[in-house]
Amino acid sequence: MTQYFPDVQKISYEGPDSTNPLAFKWYNPEEVVAGKSMREHLRFGVAYWHTFRGTGSDPFGAGTMPHPWAEAADPVTAAEQTVHAAFEFFSKLGVDFYCFHDRDIAPEANTLKQTNAILDRICGLAKQKQDETGIGLLWNTTNAFSHPRFANGASTNPDAAVFAYAASQIKKQLEIGKELGAANYVFWGGREGYATLLNTDMKREQEHLARLLQMAVDYAKKIGFEAQFLIEPKPKEPTKHQYDFDAASVISFLKGHGLDQHFKLNVEANHATLAMHSFEHDLQVASMHGMLGSIDANQGDLLLGWDTDEFPHNILEAAMAMRVVLAQGGIAPGGLNFDAKLRRESTDLKDLFIAHVSGMDTFALGLKIAAKMAADDFPNGFIRERYASYDSGIGAEIASGSADFESLEAYTLAHGEPVARSGKQELLEARLNQYLWQVR
């Protein structure tokens, strides 16, 4: 069988002193951390679109990256060869999952019917490769944003025929997800928003979006597709303003339409920062509502104003993310999908491995730090103690709802000025830095 990465062997763990770019320094899949193997904690997935279909093009330039799997003149043949390349990549990298959009894995034909037939054929091959390798589908999703028909939105399009088209694509993807045993199904509304309020009925558009989500819930139930449904927030780009702005907005939307029992969130680091939140913040918001379902593990550049989708290499940021994950008891059935792409200047085929290895090492070390922090009760012990005044007395009355303004005024008149207490941010940050030293 043709190998697309003949110079790359299966990536193995060599430890933090290794100088081999194609070896893990911290990710040791069977190593047990906090009672589970790293593999079970991290559930890494590879993003089909960036890794096999991303060319390095940007708005100012053409693609720069070699894609030996995409050289066939016939797009269906190329799609098949890409599946082979992908599973070779997954296997050599040692990840357990992958993710795709319908339009990544199979090309679009002239009619929906033909397109769906091609999709069935390619997904049949993917199923066979899954069975051969044991690699699973973390999630699939529908690309209802790239085709020109979606320029003005998919379910929020002013034209009902476009809504119908999007619905038809999603219907097919739910069927594909069931066929491939997808653990989750993601909705990212890249064009669900507006370019200008001068031509937009925001209320009507959001009602239509809710309709679509309800139909998806109904249809999944009908066909017995039991994947976790996920919505992925992003504030903007490509659209000027997107409705799924951030975790809080999405939760508001879901609650407002009675959909919150059927959906969780897929939180992406770079989308959170585009919304002016830290990654950790949006993870916490989602988790706090019991709605953190999965993670797009990447990293943005805060000095740039667009989604750079870098591979994660900020160790403490990964640690703070894993802290949220550990606190909620894990991320399954979700996982950590590398929604990340090589820099356009990274044009060696091996760079694909190097970048994923770096991302996996970053989160492996993040996991170890988060686990040690949890074992040390840091900073949780400090936090618990900080709020202890609500565990009894007037604080407990506040928390339980039995206090009222009159009882609180009486308390204040009796007790006078509260005593100042330092928030100790500098101390906590310094201590956090020590974990970089203490976890090895």
Add this chain to the structure above:
Amino acid sequence: MTQYFPDVQKISYEGPDSTNPLAFKWYNPEEVVAGKSMREHLRFGVAYWHTFRGTGSDPFGAGTMPHPWAEAADPVTAAEQTVHAAFEFFSKLGVDFYCFHDRDIAPEANTLKQTNAILDRICGLAKQKQDETGIGLLWNTTNAFSHPRFANGASTNPDAAVFAYAASQIKKQLEIGKELGAANYVFWGGREGYATLLNTDMKREQEHLARLLQMAVDYAKKIGFEAQFLIEPKPKEPTKHQYDFDAASVISFLKGHGLDQHFKLNVEANHATLAMHSFEHDLQVASMHGMLGSIDANQGDLLLGWDTDEFPHNILEAAMAMRVVLAQGGIAPGGLNFDAKLRRESTDLKDLFIAHVSGMDTFALGLKIAAKMAADDFPNGFIRERYASYDSGIGAEIASGSADFESLEAYTLAHGEPVARSGKQELLEARLNQYLWQVR
């Protein structure tokens, strides 16, 4: 009686060719626009804190502005003189409303009891001036963010004693609001957020915030204070991250805690843009949920990253705001409060008048443009027609919920590719510019 602005007469309307800085060019209070006088539409309010207590200080420098009303050595006397100056200002400017925080209008003493006594005395004077002049209180609010005790939050403070203190202050303000006939009562949580998640229990803090709001609802009901309650979103500043980030976040929070029937929003232009939304966007979001209660009419500088609170002078932005207001049938019992301050370099006492006149003219012209747009059905007609496919056929089935994925797939298979239709943004923007010409 001492006049604080002896050189300023009552501001009158002189029309757009006037070169008198102390005359209105567009605001003509009794002029009828779209069936109501400008005065009734716009319900302008002056912000006590900026106009009478703002000194022009910033983090790098001391105050620059003359405050002849604040020269008395005794702070209570100064507070009384400030009330006199304020009502002279309101009267000469010709606004119908004002707004204050407890700590603007009266100084804090050593104990809550003493502080409240002073507040009663000063508010008694304000009541008398209201009665004399017919000027009303648009809203009052509690400053639970400036005093060091609130460094780590008010209702979200880790110390229950601080929660109690904030509650005691708010209790008093509700009583004051009732006494002064406030039309609304505002909650702005300037310290309700966090500086670092390393020391914060976000979930617990938000539950406490909800408790406080519920207690306020209960106490207002108990004392018969029937003002509209308003929450004012702001994403950050002073706190690194504030819970009331934007309209969507606040609505999410209120719905999540069953409080949405008791609150509306006070949307501020500069707070919206700090959250990376346009002013119009956050107004639309609030209005669409039936929750736009009042407006803080100011303007930010999008090239700066903090709240500059400039007086509004962007005419089209004001027009788009008034478009939302007209569409929902008005802003009462809310109004347009100028939460705006002079630039630090504007050190003439008359600049206070000039800036308010400019803001009032901006919104007056904005109102006229919005009214003409409504009369022309612009852009509403365009928008309605753009979504017409949802008024019948498959679109109506989508909107009503009777369509499902199967019927939509059948539709798509039968109808094929939707026809592209231009969003016409450039045309709409060009037409909007013509209103600057057409409204005079």
Add this chain to the structure above:
Amino acid sequence: MTQYFPDVQKISYEGPDSTNPLAFKWYNPEEVVAGKSMREHLRFGVAYWHTFRGTGSDPFGAGTMPHPWAEAADPVTAAEQTVHAAFEFFSKLGVDFYCFHDRDIAPEANTLKQTNAILDRICGLAKQKQDETGIGLLWNTTNAFSHPRFANGASTNPDAAVFAYAASQIKKQLEIGKELGAANYVFWGGREGYATLLNTDMKREQEHLARLLQMAVDYAKKIGFEAQFLIEPKPKEPTKHQYDFDAASVISFLKGHGLDQHFKLNVEANHATLAMHSFEHDLQVASMHGMLGSIDANQGDLLLGWDTDEFPHNILEAAMAMRVVLAQGGIAPGGLNFDAKLRRESTDLKDLFIAHVSGMDTFALGLKIAAKMAADDFPNGFIRERYASYDSGIGAEIASGSADFESLEAYTLAHGEPVARSGKQELLEARLNQYLWQVR
């Protein structure tokens, strides 16, 4: 001859009450303003890349726009048909200039030699159309950023062979510019910067960039190409950090390498705002150094972090730009190039006309406002008077360099505290708004 815009007639001036989207409301080319016709003042140019080669694609989606001129299978034939379409467009729109990159106007072939041969053929046709129509080339430029060979820079590439390639392209473009009588020649270094300092020798790269510019100066002199050379600043995008960050950076670079006598700046609105300056600011900086050579007239969206290249529709921003232009006695041999593109959702062929008409009207009205401001000595009179203390006495000694710290200390000890004087920003902003009313 095939018409590409058969439904569009030559655009004519109909005045501000016209409801015809294909008519000018303010741009009246022969109308005399401040002693010159609008046409002479404004020197509008159309950008070949956006208008004829832009498809509406973005990083998340394919092109949406019809290009009837680009349907031929053979790219050279398509390029010829595009020239015909372009000159039909220019003529019907009534602009006097256009601008192009080598790779917009003619396709790249397998070798530089072949590519240059095609370029000669297409530019020969362009020359013929210029002669027929009287439309001139405002500037041409080299695209040394789109091809993968330039991924790591053109003249700043770590590979000297890429430098040589870029130089070869520019050499050809200088020859083409001479042939077509270009009034200016532009350098925009879209990849002249870095992605990470971990792989970059900034000093060496900037020295190479200076070498390239010097070679261009030398070669232009050698062949007798007398166009004004222009550098176009942009801080970022596509590259993470670009050396030509803003006007001040470019001026610094040019002075540091002794190149400032040979270059001026082409200032773009959206590039200025991406660098956190106002458009007016970067115009002023360039003009103040005698280095404002030409303008890319567009508009950004300050709530988005990337170059949106919108058609200009902010009238006061245009007025402030024209104020700088008038103050320096005009923009010739430069002009106002619409480096602007339709929104991706604007998919009618006529939208190309509508958007340009809107941009031209915006700057026409901006010109009229700036001219009236100049006639009124606004705000110049205010400004002159504000600095009057430097016209005599101690101020004149400071300005002339004859004062020193000792004489100034003596002055201060003798005169004490300076008198505060208001900057009057609110007054000036209000007065500026009146010009929207007063200019008709």
Add this chain to the structure above:
Amino acid sequence: MTQYFPDVQKISYEGPDSTNPLAFKWYNPEEVVAGKSMREHLRFGVAYWHTFRGTGSDPFGAGTMPHPWAEAADPVTAAEQTVHAAFEFFSKLGVDFYCFHDRDIAPEANTLKQTNAILDRICGLAKQKQDETGIGLLWNTTNAFSHPRFANGASTNPDAAVFAYAASQIKKQLEIGKELGAANYVFWGGREGYATLLNTDMKREQEHLARLLQMAVDYAKKIGFEAQFLIEPKPKEPTKHQYDFDAASVISFLKGHGLDQHFKLNVEANHATLAMHSFEHDLQVASMHGMLGSIDANQGDLLLGWDTDEFPHNILEAAMAMRVVLAQGGIAPGGLNFDAKLRRESTDLKDLFIAHVSGMDTFALGLKIAAKMAADDFPNGFIRERYASYDSGIGAEIASGSADFESLEAYTLAHGEPVARSGKQELLEARLNQYLWQVR
């Protein structure tokens, strides 16, 4: 003698496993790294303004921090006690330097003459403490931005009398600097910029600024004050737009006015990021021009739009800064001044020590990483090799200036398409992360 920090002993090095917040984990002053002691490399300074005069106040709230040294009713007495507290702090912390503005160290009186007399008295005490302790003055500077007289600028003020006042203050500070043996003297132009171009003559203001700098050079020479002069760039805040925007702007300004031989730059991390550059970028720009003179070592929050002046705790950012410093052979006579303040919520007196310890540890570890990187020739070896094509052949001809467009075109025609070479960003970032592990 009164101790202000009686509970704090001299901070000592305890190593990275220490849990003592008042001990160094990495800063071991006499430890030799790359041939010099840490102490010699790092030259830490404490900022008088933040540490002893900063109260924790912000635009929305009053100060929160205890200042036992500032309790005396008489401001001169308080200033003297503050000097005692400061030197106790410096000694216990173990820094070798401090920095101040005139208005931090001594209060302003009614006249310049009186103010200067107080300054002499307090600085006499400081001199005595310097002599006792061996602690030196890294730099002093003039506060010409806080007093209302400077609202419209100091040397760029439209009023020549304000220029004279600023000059008088700076004159005095140069004398003080000489007296105290300051190693450097800093100019930060917090109000040298503009609020609106509607009232500003930018050209005239910048000429005045240049005049002031020339006078300072002249006066220092006259009195024999040989400190290195430094300009500190900042793009904005408090002023809307500041002339000393970033390193490139300042260098441009200095070169344009023939002042570049007399000044270097004091680069601050948070100011660089407010200008949308990385800290490392502005350090490189300054260093590349031989103009990196000193560093303000702090850290910003890229999700906030203002100067947060946090104590540095990002280890890799510190490493990249120290990489620039090592590459230029050190920072002396400059140093690392902690222009950093406690979070407003950090209200324990000990937090001042904890935060400085954290910052010193961060830079100590950064130094060790940078030294190991240099020893490993990382990434320098990679970079040198990347540009090797300029060391010979056509590349050397480009670099030396002997190539021209014709020779380069001949080269390109002969050699064809350059070979793509990966920039390896992901590999370099992953390797950089390993240094966190490898340096201990």
